[in-house]
Amino acid sequence: MTIPAGLADRFASLYGVPPVGVWSAPGRANLIGEHTDYNNGYVLPFAIDDRTWCAAGPNNVGLLRVASTAQTSRHSVAIADLEHAVFEGWSGYALGVAWALHTMGHDLSSAPGIDLLIDSTVPLGAGLSSSAALESAVAMALNDLWELRLTPMELAKVGQRAENGAIGAPTGVMDQVASLFGREDHAVLLDCASLRTTAVPLRLGASGLSLLVLDSKVKHAHADGGYASRRQACERGARELGVPFLRDLTVAQLDQAQSLLDDETFRRVRHVVTENARVLTTVEALATSGPGAIGDLLLASHASMRDDFEISVPEIDTAVETAMAAGAVGARLTGGGFGGSAVALVPTDRVRRLSDAVRTACSERGFAVPEIRTVNPSQGARRDK
Ligand code: GLA
Secondary structure (H helix, E strand, O other): OOOOOOHHHHHHHHHOOOOOEEEEEEEEEEEEOOOOHHHOOEEEEEEEEEEEEEEEEEEOOOEEEEEEOOOOOOEEEEHHHHHHOOOOOOHHHHHHHHHHHHHOOOOOOOOOEEEEEEEEOOOOOOOOOHHHHHHHHHHHHHHHHOOOOOOHHHHHHHHHHHHHHHHOOOOOOHHHHHHHHOOOOEEEEEEOOOOEEEEEEOOOHHHOEEEEEEEOOOOOOOOOHHHHHHHHHHHHHHHHHOOOOHHHOOHHHHHHHHHHOOHHHHHHHHHHHHHHHHHHHHHHHHHHHOHHHOHHHHHHHHHHHHHHOOOOOHHHHHHHHHHHHOOOOEEEEEOOOOOOEEEEEEEHHHHHHHHHHHHHHHHHOOOOOOEEEEEOOOOOOEEOO
């Protein structure tokens, strides 16, 4: 995807000078590994081809100012006053990145003001990490313009800090890592304990398969209660089982865990422990047999999220079941849950028929008609100009 036409001109008409550069970062879908990141486990997301762009340049008024082609409100914060900044609405995802840098100990006292103009094709609230795309694009721009020399992993943590502290969503680091480390036709295996990333080839084209994202149109927000309550259940489970993180448990230890935990906490724990194992099995299956071999793992992941972690919704279950009946290799809820999107691995020659079937099934049940797009695993954040 190329820089949106007219972005530099709009920047110039807003701020009086052209931008010195344009940076971009993609949204993400997660192939498998859900609610495992904050349990120090494994995730396997990929960057999608929808991106968020950030045109940026310095100003001499000591302000970080942000505008967006999609929003009427414009926001700013004095760099000298980041400590006490309060962020309104969407601006926290952009200005919150500077706040995060400040709270993580980066000295911004002599940093010049920066003007930002945002444009994006990542749909909002669809479970495709529009927020991480925005944070990562802004983090890339500030890193270059303020000459901070942070690594991509450090930038991912800055984005996560913005999300946790400026927005108040207690999320893990998966989305920012996917947005920063994505590669064409690859997924990103992240071990959230060591923060080691490995690019995992998907070979979709060679396998005659496509990845679809089925947006249920059920909006979700991770600053709401459901995400946080799942996280608390995981932390409670780890505490009661005497391990630092659920990552430290194996599937073989689940029987014993069941005798120690209440039923609900046990099912939350079982999801995370089995999901971590499924991520590793998926990586093996991709390497040995290719994407056609991971369908059962995707389906098992969906069932675990639906029954044990209880984060699916009827709209997403319908999309997954209909996609399977129409010939998908595998399908599952992707992202934090409580709405958002499903991801489906589909023989390319069935994409159209399957998409029609899912739209029909959803509307017959009185649900919103899902928006369905083919997503191509894409390159992560970069400077475009
Ligand atoms: C959201 C969060 C991620 C991750 C997923 C669930 O996308 O931002 O950190 O926890 O939910 O896997």
